[in-house]
Amino acid sequence: MSRPSEESVRAEVRAWLEANWDPELGLVEWRDKLIDAGWGAPAWPSAWHGRDLPAAVAAVVDQEIRRIGAVGVARTGIRTLAAATLLAHGTDFQKTKFLRRSLTGEDTWCQLFSEPGSGSDLAGATTRADLKDGRWIVNGQKLWTTSAHHADWGLLLARTDWDKPKHAGLSYFVIDMRQPGVEVQPLRQMNGHASFNQVFFTDAEVPQEHLVGQLGGGWAVATTTLMHERRNAGGGGTSGAAAAEARKGRIYDEERAETATSLEPYKWYPQRAGRVDLILERARATGAIHDPVVREEIAKLLILAKSAEWTARRARAAQVLGRPQGPEGSIGKLAASHVARAAARVHTMISGADAMLAGEDGPLDGIVAEILVSVPAVSIAGGTDEIQRNIIAERVLKMPRESTADQEASFRQIPRNAVGG
Amino acid sequence: MQFSFTSEQQEFRSILRRLFEESCPTSEARRAMETDAGWDIARWRKLNDQLGLCGVHVPEAYGGQGFGPVELCIVLEEMGRALVCAPYFSSAVLATHAILAAATEEQKRALLPGIVSAETIAALAFTEPNGRWDAEGVETTAREAGGGFRLDGVKSFVLDGHTADLVVVLARAPGTASGEGLSFFAVKGDAPGLRRRALAALDPTRRIARLEFRDVEAELLGAAGEAGAAFARTMMLAAIGLAHEMVGGAERLRESALAYAGLRMQFGRPIASFQSMKHKQADMLVDVELARSAAYYAAEAAAEDDPETPALASLAKAAASEAYLQTAIHTIQIHGGIGFTWDNDTHLWFKRAKSSEVFLGSPSWRREQMLAAWGH
Numbered sequence: 027m028s029r030p031s032e033e034s035v036r037a038e039v040r041a042w043l044e045a046n047w048d049p050e051l052g053l054v055e056w057r058d059k060l061i062d063a064g065w066g067a068p069a070w071p072s073a074w075h076g077r078d079l080p081a082a083v084a085a086v087v088d089q090e091i092r093r094i095g096a097v098g099v100a101r102t103g104i105r106t107l108a109a110a111t112l113l114a115h116g117t118d119f120q121k122t123k124f125l126r127r128s129l130t131g132e133d134t135w136c137q138l139f140s141e142p143g144s145g146s147d148l149a150g151a152t153t154r155a156d157l158k159d160g161r162w163i164v165n166g167q168k169l170w171t172t173s174a175h176h177a178d179w180g181l182l183l184a185r186t187d188w189d190k191p192k193h194a195g196l197s198y199f200v201i202d203m204r205q206p207g208v209e210v211q212p213l214r215q216m217n218g219h220a221s222f223n224q225v226f227f228t229d230a231e232v233p234q235e236h237l238v239g240q241l242g243g244g245w246a247v248a249t250t251t252l253m254h255e256r257r258n259a260g261g262g263g264t265s266g267a268a269a270a271e272a273r274k275g276r277i278y279d280e281e282r283a284e285t286a287t288s289l290e291p292y293k294w295y296p297q298r299a300g301r302v303d304l305i306l307e308r309a310r311a312t313g314a315i316h317d318p319v320v321r322e323e324i325a326k327l328l329i330l331a332k333s334a335e336w337t338a339r340r341a342r343a344a345q346v347l348g349r350p351q352g353p354e355g356s357i358g359k360l361a362a363s364h365v366a367r368a369a370a371r372v373h374t375m376i377s378g379a380d381a382m383l384a385g386e387d388g389p390l391d392g393i394v395a396e397i398l399v400s401v402p403a404v405s406i407a408g409g410t411d412e413i414q415r416n417i418i419a420e421r422v423l424k425m426p427r428e429s430t431a432d433q434e435a436s437f438r439q440i441p442r443n444a445v446g447g
Numbered sequence: 448m449q450f451s452f453t454s455e456q457q458e459f460r461s462i463l464r465r466l467f468e469e470s471c472p473t474s475e476a477r478r479a480m481e482t483d484a485g486w487d488i489a490r491w492r493k494l495n496d497q498l499g500l501c502g503v504h505v506p507e508a509y510g511g512q513g514f515g516p517v518e519l520c521i522v523l524e525e526m527g528r529a530l531v532c533a534p535y536f537s538s539a540v541l542a543t544h545a546i547l548a549a550a551t552e553e554q555k556r557a558l559l560p561g562i563v564s565a566e567t568i569a570a571l572a573f574t575e576p577n578g579r580w581d582a583e584g585v586e587t588t589a590r591e592a593g594g595g596f597r598l599d600g601v602k603s604f605v606l607d608g609h610t611a612d613l614v615v616v617l618a619r620a621p622g623t624a625s626g627e628g629l630s631f632f633a634v635k636g637d638a639p640g641l642r643r644r645a646l647a648a649l650d651p652t653r654r655i656a657r658l659e660f661r662d663v664e665a666e667l668l669g670a671a672g673e674a675g676a677a678f679a680r681t682m683m684l685a686a687i688g689l690a691h692e693m694v695g696g697a698e699r700l701r702e703s704a705l706a707y708a709g710l711r712m713q714f715g716r717p718i719a720s721f722q723s724m725k726h727k728q729a730d731m732l733v734d735v736e737l738a739r740s741a742a743y744y745a746a747e748a749a750a751e752d753d754p755e756t757p758a759l760a761s762l763a764k765a766a767a768s769e770a771y772l773q774t775a776i777h778t779i780q781i782h783g784g785i786g787f788t789w790d791n792d793t794h795l796w797f798k799r800a801k802s803s804e805v806f807l808g809s810p811s812w813r814r815e816q817m818l819a820a821w822g823h
Contacts, residue, residue: 306823315823324823325814329766333737336450336744343450354740357733364733418732419725423705426720 030079032086039065039090047096049273053280057099057130065091066099066129067109074113074125082346095273097281100131102288103173108135108181108200110254115239115247120200124179131284136177136203137255138168138225139248143443145169146413148183149193149245150432150442153227155184162186162199162232164207167224170407172291174210174223177203182232183248185437186241192437196244200236207231217399221291255408297393298400298407299362300369302331304390305376314376323375327368334361356422360414363405370401448747452517460521463498467529470494473792476652479532483645484610485654486532488568494533495565501539502563505547509559516684516749520691520742527692528699530795532652534568536685536692537606542569542615544684548677549631550668558613558633570611572602572658573678580808582626582678587660589618589630589667596632596667598660604806608656609645612636616658616665617678626675632665639663650802652795683757686764686807687749690742693767693803697738697774700796701731704778711783724781731774738763738770758820765813768804775800 042063048056060066061075069084070076079087091098105128112120127133144150153166164184174180180201187195201208207230212220239247309315309324341355374381377389384395405411419425432440452460470490479486495501504519505511512518519540526535539562546558546569561567577584587600598618608614614636620628634641640663648655669677705728708719718724745763748756775797779786786793804810 310823321818321823322811322814325765325818329741329762329814329817330737332744332762333741333766336740337736339448339450340740340743347451349451353732354736357736360729360733361737412726415726415729416722418729423725423728423732425705425709425725425728426717428720428722428725429716 030077030083032083035068035079035083036086036090039087043090043094043096047094049096049275049277051277053097053277053284054130054132056097056277060099061126061129070113070125074121075129097277099129100284102285104135104137104177104181105131105133107137107251107254108179111181111198111247111251112200112238114250115198117235117238119235120238124200133178134173134176136171136174136180136223136225137251138171138174138180138182138201139251140168140170142167142169142224146410148248149196150440151183151185151196152442153182153184154188155182155186155197155199155232157186157234160234162234162237164199164201164227164230164232166227168227169213169222169224171210171223171225172221173288174203174225175212176287179203180208180225181251183244186244188438189436190242191434192432192440193245194242195437196248197241198238198244198247199232200238201230201232205230216402217294217297217396219291219294221294294396294400297396298366298403300366300401300404301373301393301397302327302365302369304393305369305372308373308376308389308394312376312378314378320372320375323368323372327365327372330361330368331365334358334365337361353418353422356418359409360411360418363411363414366401366404370398373397448744448751450743450747452521456517456521459518460525463522463525464528466494466498467525467531471529471531473530473795476530476532476795480651484534485607485652486534488565491533492565494531499563500535501543501565503539505543505559505563509555510563511559516687517746520688520746523688524691524695524742527695527799530652530696530699530799534565534570534607534610536653536688537571537608537611538562538565538567538569540688541571541606541681541685542611542613544681545571545615545617545631545677546668548680549674554633554666554668562613567612568607568610569613569615570605570608570656571615571617571681572605572608573617574602574604576601576603576657578604580682580812582629582675583624585617585619585629587616587618588621589632589665590621596630596665598632598634598663598665600660602658602660603646603655605656605658607654608658609643609654610636610656614641614658615668616660617674618665620672623672626679628672629674629678630671631668631674631677633668634660634663634665638665648802650798652799653802679757682807683760684749686760686813687742687745687756689803689807690738690745690760690763690767693771693800694735694739694742696796696799696803697735697767697771700771700774700778700793700800701728701735703793704728704731704774704781707782718781727777727781731777734770734773738766741766755821758817761808761813761817761820764807765810765817768810768813771800772804 046059064077065087067075068077068079068087069081072078109125109128112124139148141151141153143152155162155164180203182199182201183196185195186197207228209226210223213222213224214220305324314320337354338358373394377394380389385392388395420427499512500522502511503514503522507513543562546555562569574580575584575586587598589596589598598616614634616632616634618632640661642659644657646655646657708724709717711718741763745759748759778793779797782793785791
């Protein structure tokens with residue numbers, strides 16, 4: 027069988043959409059049709075709602091859906107990570123139970139990896155799962171959990187063996203978030219927003235068939251999730267929603283509501299990145315553009331921001347051409363930290379004393395203040411700058427790993443934080 | 448913008464890299480830097496014959512290969528990496544760009560084939576002892592006399608100026624200022640009234656000279672008083688080229704520091720296993736890759752005649768200047784005491800980095816040029 031070409035796929039999906047697209051359908055009803063036809067996740071295997079299409083060809087389907095203003099499958103939030111992880115490691119039972127509902131958007135997911143005692147050292151997790159009477163009983167605490175307060179399911183990394191070395195004692199579960207043993211509390215950040223949660227488990231239950239991958243093989247499964255998380259970082263995922271902003275109809279209302287809920291925790295993220303886009307406008311409005319010292323800093327910032335942007339474009343171009351990823355693909359996160367910090371500094375220089383003011387009294391109705399108190403998150407969230415440097419040094423530059431005490435010994439013997447243990 | 452090289456361009460780069468690795472080891476640079484010229488003309492002509500390096504970007508009508516800024520910049524990046532000692536930046540980049548931008552068709556046909564074959568070594572004399580890299584800095588005058596022109600003034604920081612067979616000189620009509628009244632002239636290296644002196648250069652792998660013109664006969668290139676735009680274009684393309692040369696050198700330094708850290712044992716382990724070394728190396732990679740992206744983007748913009756190219760050229764030059772010097776500083780630091788010795792090669796690139804930092808304009812000046820070109 028020959029591989030379907032972009033042209034043939036485009037023609038086929040176009041014809042199908044013309045025959046089937048109906049904005050008067052309900053969101054889930056429409057997505058069910060889309061999935062049944064194999065157009066919901068065309069890059070997925072044909073056994074699981076897909077058509078085995080290569081990514082470049084599958085992209086044509088998205089283009090066609092967008093072109094006619096139709097709605098695609100659910101793409102926001104953790105559900106895409108859940109689906110990718112279950113596709114790679116899940117049992118048929120799990121795939122049947124979760125994959126389709128992740129595409130329709132009926133289920134909402136959260137990721138339960140980080141803990142108060144293990145942030146950068148994710149494999150040091152101490153949330154425990156113990157098998158009792160045929161069910162896993164979960165106790166412990168997770169942190170930085172986006173959307174946990176409205177999630178149906180959680181991707182849980184928990185310790186099932188305390189005698190093995192730390193990576194080997196972890197297992198990966200899908201946990202039902204709507205049960206009495208799970209308590210979700212919002213976590214307020216230094217910028218006043220509460221985008222994350224802490225999740226407390228007190229004898230929460232997980233059925234045995236919700237173990238993903240091997241018992242003790244949780245780290246490998248978590249690595250898959252993290253890999254997809256990094257790949258999606260900065261990729262957006264709301265392309266359809268933006269176009270649908272102005273459209274009227276029941277299905278668009280439902281999609282907008284879904285998107286708004288998913289994106290609510292991220293509303294301050296543009297400020298977190300430093301808002302380089304506001305710099306020149308602000309400098310002109312305040313007259314700071316004429317101050318040679320400020321000009322110099324603005325120029326440095328623009329060079330940094332543009333170089334970082336072009337580096338990302340180089341990485342994407344190499345990916346599209348199917349060339350092996352060069353170092354340009356590994357430095358984006360670190361470069362983004364540099365950009366954000368430099369931008370915060372320049373915003374301060376431009377604002378002068380007004381940088382002391384927030385809210386309605388502050389520059390740009392508080393946007394500048396929000397930048398200043400949000401930027402510290404960039405160099406921490408999703409892997410600290412220090413961990414990024416380790417990753418670059420060890421994986422890209424192949425420098426030797428630091429000798430550490432915790433790789434071989436039983437996890438029980440490893441010194442760890444008092445918190446959360 | 449493609450943000451990637453074609454497979455032909457990649458192949459060209461790997462051929463160059465192999466060739467320079469084989470024929471231009473640092474022992475050659477060390478030998479060349481003890482000579483008056485700073486390069487070995489016989490070796491250079493042989494290398495140039497093999498790959499037509501001087502004509503990469505020159506149209507075929509003038510004996511060149513007819514490629515564009517991107518291919519030229521690949522050559523420069525690889526030459527900067529290998530620290531090739533040759534009259535390339537002077538002759539093939541600065542002088543050639545000036546002739547291409549300013550000269551008449553007839554003059555191009557007369558002058559360029561010799562430069563392309565490296566039979567003629569050309570230099571571009573535009574900067575003066577005031578150290579300015581813009582048109583405002585030009586004080587040398589060109590007087591009309593007897594149907595020709597006579598030059599008076601002093602040029603400085605002229606790459607290969609004391610050895611060039613042909614000196615392209617930027618001068619102005621008496622009484623003019625700024626970008627007005629500028630013209631390029633061709634002067635023979637041994638013209639009467641021209642006194643040339645090699646300056647003691649901080650970077651021994653690149654010779655710079657001071658040229659004094661006293662009533663020197665000169666041939667006008669192109670139209671009189673019209674060279675302002677040609678000079679700007681020459682500076683723009685030269686800045687992009689220099690940025691590539693610097694990125695190539697920075698990458699070589701980064702790699703040598705990485706290799707050394709893997710070999711150097713202290714406290715019973717390679718120093719590369721210390722986090723302080725790893726983080727420094729990661730930062731060096733970020734510096735070099737960001738500067739590389741800026742340089743590549745500028746070259747692509749120049750190839751596409753993007754109207755933003757003047758701003759992008761300054762951006763790339765500023766970025767590369769900072770990255771190269773910072774990488775050189777880190778590389779010496781990682782080598783420790785041995786990195787400060789004459790026998791270790793690091794100082795060869797360090798000096799090139801320091802000298803290139805200010806050549807064609809300091810990072811601060813370039814940043815200001817960038818903002819101005821964008822209209823800010």
